[in-house]
Amino acid sequence: MTEEIILKREMIQRFGDAYKAFxxxxxxxxxxxxLLFSHQPLSLDELCSELGRSKGPVSQIVRRLRDRKLIRKVxxxxxxxxxxxxxxxxxxxxxxxxxxxxxxxxxxxxxxxKKKADTSDHQHIEIVQKRLLEMExxxxxxxxxxxxxxxxxxxxxxxxx
Amino acid sequence: MTEEIILKREMIQRFGDAYKAFxxxxxxxxxxxxLLFSHQPLSLDELCSELGRSKGPVSQIVRRLRDRKLIRKVxxxxxxxxxxxxxxxxxxxxxxxxxxxxxxxxxxxxxxxKKKADTSDHQHIEIVQKRLLEMExxxxxxxxxxxxxxxxxxxxxxxxx
DNA sequence: TTTAGCGTTTTAAATTTTTGAAACGATAAA
DNA sequence: TTTATCGTTTCAAAAATTTAAAACGCTAAA
Numbered sequence: 363m364t365e366e367i368i369l370k371r372e373m374i375q376r377f378g379d380a381y382k383a384f385x386x387x388x389x390x391x392x393x394x395x396x397l398l399f400s401h402q403p404l405s406l407d408e409l410c411s412e413l414g415r416s417k418g419p420v421s422q423i424v425r426r427l428r429d430r431k432l433i434r435k436v437x438x439x440x441x442x443x444x445x446x447x448x449x450x451x452x453x454x455x456x457x458x459x460x461x462x463x464x465x466x467x468x469x470x471x472x473x474x475x476k477k478k479a480d481t482s483d484h485q486h487i488e489i490v491q492k493r494l495l496e497m498e499x500x501x502x503x504x505x506x507x508x509x510x511x512x513x514x515x516x517x518x519x520x521x522x523x
Numbered sequence: 524m525t526e527e528i529i530l531k532r533e534m535i536q537r538f539g540d541a542y543k544a545f546x547x548x549x550x551x552x553x554x555x556x557x558l559l560f561s562h563q564p565l566s567l568d569e570l571c572s573e574l575g576r577s578k579g580p581v582s583q584i585v586r587r588l589r590d591r592k593l594i595r596k597v598x599x600x601x602x603x604x605x606x607x608x609x610x611x612x613x614x615x616x617x618x619x620x621x622x623x624x625x626x627x628x629x630x631x632x633x634x635x636x637k638k639k640a641d642t643s644d645h646q647h648i649e650i651v652q653k654r655l656l657e658m659e660x661x662x663x664x665x666x667x668x669x670x671x672x673x674x675x676x677x678x679x680x681x682x683x684x
Numbered sequence: 685t686t687t688a689g690c691g692t693t694t695t696a697a698a699t700t701t702t703t704g705a706a707a708c709g710a711t712a713a714a
Numbered sequence: 715t716t717t718a719t720c721g722t723t724t725c726a727a728a729a730a731t732t733t734a735a736a737a738c739g740c741t742a743a744a
Contacts, residue, residue, distance in 0.1 A: 369639060369651070376632055383625060385546030387702080399651050406721070416704045421722055443712065443720065449654075454661045464544060471537055478530060490530070490560050496683040500615045503676055511668035518664060522657040548732080567691070577734045582692055604690065604742065686744080693738070702729070707722105714717075 370399045374413070384461070389415065389423045394432055394449070403436045403446035431456040451523060455515060462508055469501035531560045535574070545622075550576065550584045555593055555610070564597045564607035592617040612684060616676060623669055630662035 373395040381391030392413055397404060404412070410420050424447060427433045434450045450456060476494040534556040542552030553574055558565060565573070571581050585608060588594045595611045611617060637655040 365639075366651070369636060373636065380625070380629065383546050385544050389702085398654050401650055417721075418705075418723080419703055425722090445721075454658065458665070464541070468541065475530060475534065478526075489562055490527070492683065493559050496680070497615065499679065499683070500676065503679060504619070504672055507668050507672035507675070510671075511665055514668070515661065515664055518660065519657070522653065522660070550732085578691075579693080579735075580733055586692090606691075688741105688743080690741080691739090694736085696735090697733080699732070700729105701731080703727080705724100705726090707724075709720105709722080711720080712718090714715100 370396070373399055387423060387426070389413070389419060390427055393420070393423055393427060394453070397433055397447060397449045403438070403448040405444040405446050407444070409447070430460050455512060455519070458512070465501060465504060465508070469498060469505060472498035472501060531557070534560055548584060548587070550574070550580060551588055554581070554584055554588060555614070558594055558608060558610045564599070564609040566605040566607050568605070570608070591621050616673060616680070619673070626662060626665060626669070630659060630666060633659035633662060
């Protein structure tokens with residue numbers, strides 16, 4: 363029992379750091395880790411007390427996590443009118459897809475700017491065009507492989523559900 | 524000419540935002556964009572005046588970008604003893620690799636925790652083990668596809684160099 | 685040597701982000 | 715209705731980050 367709690371604490375730490383490293387709120391990672399390693403859905407109050415935070419920020423973070431489809435609300439028909447939260451089964455691919463859309467945005471920007479650059483008649487712009495061409499190619503190839511990954515994961519993930 | 528400057532300004536903005544979205548310093552993105560779309564290497568002073576920033580932060584950011592192998596120093600043997608900076612030719616794959624190492628870390632963590640969980644004799648830990656197993660599988664598959672991507676890009680990038 | 689021209693580091697101010705307390709609003713039970 | 719129990723929003727405080735100014739140290743030229 364103690365061992366499991368230590369493990370959970372470590373995960374809460376690490377997920378917090380990882381989320382921060384990716385430009386997200388640390389608390390988002392904490393909540394995700396807590397739910398990932400809980401045996402049943404948790405209420406907002408339980409999240410608060412487990413993490414030692416007050417309701418305000420946890421409520422906001424829970425919303426952001428739901429927006430990103432990383433956690434979801436479940437209803438405990440027996441008990442009270444509390445909301446309970448659990449991990450979205452597709453959390454990993456959804457988290458990945460959130461970043462994927464950022465990547466796709468880069469491809470789009472590169473393409474757009476390349477088009478703009480093409481219509482410009484300035485000679486010096488060559489280098490810029492070349493750079494944008496490479497950038498677009500890079501992100502397009504990336505997208506292709508990311509799609510492959512997601513497709514393969516869709517098959518493989520069945521083993522775990 | 525004006526058009527090119529507008530383009531450059533837009534890129535500086537967008538790269539700043541993108542870098543921030545990935546948890547990095549906005550100024551890092553600004554510097555990268557500026558160098559990506561300059562026709563020759565720039566000195567620290569030029570970076571400062573182009574971006575309207577003072578030397579202190581730019582100097583620090585330049586160091587971080589060099590650490591990450593996104594830009595590099597070149598020497599202008601003719602002029603002065605100023606340092607000049609330009610984009611590292613492999614900037615895109617290097618930027619990607621920086622994040623890749625974060626991903627690899629996730630795989631490692633998942634594996635490590637799974638091992639810890641395996642040695643635990645508590646029954647309730649099953650769910651945790653299952654989650655960690657899935658997480659590890661997810662990141663391992665991701666790594667595989669990322670490697671594929673990098674290999675293919677290594678070939679394709681030759682067209683642009 | 686001394687001096688001038690660099691880049692770096694430090695420090696303090698400004699800004700942004702995170703956080704908690706409390707007010708607020710909604711809904712279900714009494 | 716009224717009351718109690720939630721979740722959400724607001725706002726001010728705290729913490730973290732970003733930034734600029736200036737001091738500093740190094741190196742090359744005089």
